[in-house]
Amino acid sequence: MVRDVRLVTLSSSDHVVVVGGGLAGWRFVEALRREGFGGAITLVGEESFAPYDRPPLSKNVLVGKWGTEKTTLATVESIEESRADVRLGQRATALDVTTTTVHLANGSMVQGTFVVIATGTRARRLGYSADDALHTLRGREDIENLNDALGRAGEGSIVAVIGGGFIGAEVATALHTRGFVPVVLEVADRPLLGVLGPEVSGWLERLPEDAGIELRTAQRISDVQKRGNGLVVHFENGAEFEVPTVVVGAGAVVNDEWLASSGLEIDNGVVVDENLMARENVGAIGDVARFAWKSALGTERVRIEHWQVANDHATHLAHFLVTGMSLAHTLVPYFWSDQYGKKIQVLGHPSPKDDVQMVSGSVEEGKWVALYSREGSVSGVVTLSNPRGLMLSKVLLDQRTPLEEALSKAPWTT
Ligand SMILES: Cc1cc2nc3c(=O)[nH]c(=O)nc-3n(C[C@H](O)[C@H](O)[C@H](O)COP(=O)(O)OP(=O)(O)OC[C@H]3O[C@@H](n4cnc5c(N)ncnc54)[C@H](O)[C@@H]3O)c2cc1C
Secondary structure, three states, X not given: OOOOEOOOOOOOOOEEEEEOOOHHHHHHHHHHHHOOOOOEEEEEEOOOOOOEOOHHHHOHHHHOOOOHHHHEOOOHHHHHHHOOEEEEOOOEEEXXXXXXXXXXXXXXXXXXXXXXXXXXEEEOOOOOOOHHHOEOOOOHHXXXXXXXXXXXXXXXXXXXXXXXXXXXXXXXXXXXXXXOXXXXXXXXXXXXXXXXXXXXXXXXXXXXXXXXXEEEOOOOEEEEEEEOOEXXXXXXXXXXXXXXXXXXXXXEEEOOHHHOOOOOOEOOOEEXXXXXXXXXXXXXXXXXXXXXXEEOOEEEEEOOOOHHXXXXXXXXXXXXXXXXXXXXXXXXXXXXXXXXXEEEEEEEOOOOOOEEEEEXXXXXXXXXXXXXXXXXXXXXXXXXXXXXXXXHHOHHHHOOOEHHHXXXXXXHHO
């Protein structure tokens, strides 16, 4: 049941416990205070770092332009100002929803009156024999480990990047900039095929080559094993590829296992309604939330791993809990990726099965706007190195826009 109005709002006698000290968890703490909540807040986070931002890790940080400290979202001062009890290095192991008590790995517990689940996702591991020697990129520790390995391998060495999706492409781009030789191994016939569909993945196909980065598609890897100080990627056809370093960019896995005994509905994420509520005293936000998303095309249940969505969730839930009122606006998901010297931007939640047409620019120009449509209405906009075109097209997603109308108005040209 969707509750658009919450009759009981938070008061200063409430104690909100936030589990997960990432972007969504910290932005929620900030938003609660902004909304005027004066009660107690406890934030429990597994990592030992204060909340920080992840997108720069595969961009400016990996390139070496930024130190990891520049990604910090919650400074000592801002934590103090928030009056939140921030407990780092603490892993939640269970949630009792009847008493809103969070159990921690060290045997202690935190009891509040409302619990917000913001435990996000972790990098998927592929279970290869040499798993412990393979790198993934999700957090600050991963950067340190990868940099150590790259230092040992030496500049100019080859790095196999398994997975040509968003993270794999960004990692390859950053390593190339630093003088390494990334080789991207993609299982599909084209990168991003399963995310953006055949047309758009075709238009993006040339980017790695143009950037001087080797992409190998249709790669069937059977295992990665250790050999001496290095690694060997084994393929189903018997071929081998010996490299000093391997980075795996194979998507993310949702951190919801700790809720198995909670009685909450878990379905590849915590199932919540349009107001991010799982039940009266429990909400979920960010990457971990499978939420009822009300778009211009109707309501669907989705889990979206976007920076902007985590921010919007935090703002929405805090407003709902403090004022009792749902934020009226339609959430239009936004995502960007900087890869192969280009910027891909995605608005809406386009499906690879949607119809697609390029409405501005061309592959040759290296700059275009693509319009996705479903059942005759605009479902998403994807642009390549055309932020202005993307921004101007947002009106098409704020409300249902028939494709014909979008094409005749062509807002991306104004
Ligand atoms: C390298 C990288 C680059 C990215 N680039 C982009 C980009 O360009 N554009 C974009 O839109 N998005 C990007 N993203 C995605 C974006 O960063 C995420 O959508 C965002 O971080 C989600 O925030 P979150 O708080 O929901 O989850 P997270 O950031 O994953 O935070 C969850 C936190 O909860 C903690 N936690 C997990 N389990 C427990 C537990 N049991 N107890 C206590 N704490 C726990 C975790 O340790 C973590 O600190 C990128 C992500 C990565 C990793």
